[in-house]
Amino acid sequence: MNETTNQEKKTFWEKLLSIDRRIIFLFIAVAISVPLFFKTSLDMPVSPVVQEVYNAIEKLEAGSKVLVSFDYDPGSMPELQPMAESFFRHCFRNNLKVIIMGLWPQGPLQANIALDQVFKDEDIKAKNLQYGIDYVNLGFTAGNEVVIDRMGHDFRESYPADSRGTPLSEIPLMRGVRNYDNIDLILNLSAGYPGTMEWVQYAVDVFHVKLAAGNTAVQAPSMYPYIQTGQLAGVLGGMKGGAEYEIALKRPAKAVSYMFSQAIAHGVICLFIIIGNIAFFSLRKKKTS
Amino acid sequence: MRREVPLILTAIVGITMIIAHFIPPLNILKNLFEDWFFIIAAFAIYLGILNLILVNGDKIYKKQKGWLFGAVVILGFLVITIIGIFFSGGKSFQDPGTPFYYIYMNLYYPLSATMFALLAFFVASASYRAFRARNVEATMLLLAAFILMLGRVPIGEWISAWLPEGYRLGDAADWIMDFPMTAGQKAIMIGIALGVVSSALRVILGLERAYSAGE
Numbered sequence: 142m143n144e145t146t147n148q149e150k151k152t153f154w155e156k157l158l159s160i161d162r163r164i165i166f167l168f169i170a171v172a173i174s175v176p177l178f179f180k181t182s183l184d185m186p187v188s189p190v191v192q193e194v195y196n197a198i199e200k201l202e203a204g205s206k207v208l209v210s211f212d213y214d215p216g217s218m219p220e221l222q223p224m225a226e227s228f229f230r231h232c233f234r235n236n237l238k239v240i241i242m243g244l245w246p247q248g249p250l251q252a253n254i255a256l257d258q259v260f261k262d263e264d265i266k267a268k269n270l271q272y273g274i275d276y277v278n279l280g281f282t283a284g285n286e287v288v289i290d291r292m293g294h295d296f297r298e299s300y301p302a303d304s305r306g307t308p309l310s311e312i313p314l315m316r317g318v319r320n321y322d323n324i325d326l327i328l329n330l331s332a333g334y335p336g337t338m339e340w341v342q343y344a345v346d347v348f349h350v351k352l353a354a355g356n357t358a359v360q361a362p363s364m365y366p367y368i369q370t371g372q373l374a375g376v377l378g379g380m381k382g383g384a385e386y387e388i389a390l391k392r393p394a395k396a397v398s399y400m401f402s403q404a405i406a407h408g409v410i411c412l413f414i415i416i417g418n419i420a421f422f423s424l425r426k427k428k429t430s
Numbered sequence: 431m432r433r434e435v436p437l438i439l440t441a442i443v444g445i446t447m448i449i450a451h452f453i454p455p456l457n458i459l460k461n462l463f464e465d466w467f468f469i470i471a472a473f474a475i476y477l478g479i480l481n482l483i484l485v486n487g488d489k490i491y492k493k494q495k496g497w498l499f500g501a502v503v504i505l506g507f508l509v510i511t512i513i514g515i516f517f518s519g520g521k522s523f524q525d526p527g528t529p530f531y532y533i534y535m536n537l538y539y540p541l542s543a544t545m546f547a548l549l550a551f552f553v554a555s556a557s558y559r560a561f562r563a564r565n566v567e568a569t570m571l572l573l574a575a576f577i578l579m580l581g582r583v584p585i586g587e588w589i590s591a592w593l594p595e596g597y598r599l600g601d602a603a604d605w606i607m608d609f610p611m612t613a614g615q616k617a618i619m620i621g622i623a624l625g626v627v628s629s630a631l632r633v634i635l636g637l638e639r640a641y642s643a644g645e
């Protein structure tokens with residue numbers, strides 16, 4: 142009888158370890174998608190690195206110029222697009238002037254998508270923001286870190302015209318902007334290379350301009366050394382960073398709503414790891430005994 | 431000469447770019463080389479397009495396995511290029527409301543995001559199969575992963591709400607990010623920087639010739 146029981150237990154653990162991965166995929170799909178249908182208000186503390194980003198923008202006076210670099214593509218949109226929208230809301234709410242650019246070809250388009258969304262807000266609509274006066278999109282230029290370096294001398298060396306082909310000399314917002322000396326803060330949204338690291342190495346270290354960043358969760362840990370040395374004012378790391386920033390802004394939006402889904406998904410993955418280890422150790426114990 | 435000319439050019443440009451950082455008058459040369467770099471970087475897209483068409487065109491012509499996918503690639507490229515250049519308002523082709531913007535939002539964005547999203551499923555499956563506490567190091571890695579995975583989402587707060595403030599999962603995750611993780615990152619960054627310096631010197635001095643044809 143004991144032999145039969147032992148065989149049944151062995152079969153169960155072995156079956157568990159060799160489970161079809163499509164069942165795992167199904168669990169993850171349900172864990173991610175179902176919470177999206179529930180409206181939840183999550184309360185989470187704002188971490189110091191995110192608070193520093195908020196403070197860096199909040200300290201700027203009305204009319205200050207902010208350069209926002211969009212260095213990501215649609216693959217990173219779920220993490221970075223909510224940050225982009227929050228950046229724009231914060232800047233426009235505080236009457237800052239926004240100069241948009243991109244080191245990735247898709248960057249300026251991502252900016253247009255974020256602007257399109259932000260301009261639907263009633264308080265932003267009421268400001269009647271004008272292209273060329275309150276914000277401008279310089280577009281994409283190939284060249285990676287060379288673009289960053291040349292902008293430190295003269296923006297026109299990298300961007301002779303904006304994304305619509307209008308020479309910078311004809312754009313009111315850009316008339317008083319020659320290089321980083323005329324920029325009060327750079328905000329970089331980055332998913333890889335070129336990205337925040339290049340902005341730190343070529344803009345902050347050489348031209349001593351202030352920089353804050355929003356990064357994917359995979360890239361954010363690489364930025365922590367720069368925060369400790371003061372090269373980076375702060376960083377929004379992944380969807381959690383974006384959610385904390387929305388809470389700091391007192392305007393919960395997409396990132397906060399996505400966090401519930403992410404929380405459940407993380408819980409499910411942890412559960413799978415625990416089950417996998419229990420099965421592994423049970424089998425190992427049986428084999429040694 | 432086929433070997434010597436690229437090496438000489440690399441050495442001249444590389445040494446000039448380094449020295450110009452310390453001798454400002456050399457910035458004239460540095461700017462000239464950077465202008466050449468801009469032109470080459472922008473021209474690279476034409477090389478990419480040519481390669482795309484040649485590789486996929488060859489596949490279609492020879493009816494190789496998967497030639498239909500090659501046809502889809504070339505068709506997609508042509509459709510988006512023609513719409514972007516001729517039917518989307520000229521230089522304002524990226525503005526909301528244009529056909530190019532419509533294709534980007536309704537075709538490129540969902541497809542690109544979906545490809546990246548597939549990673550979530552494979553990460554979950556790989557974690558289940560490979561994340562085992564086989565030894566001390568693996569156990570420490572596993573514990574750190576648990577703390578970070580749970581501490582970086584609200585579920586960590588829910589689970590550890592009964593603990594005093596400062597000792598919860600979120601605080602543990604922040605500690606791991608601020609101290610051990612940052613220490614490790616700093617070490618990796620210094621190592622990479624030393625490696626980059628070493629590789630750059632080898633390329634500038636002509637010791638590294640992997641990029642040269644026929645070497």
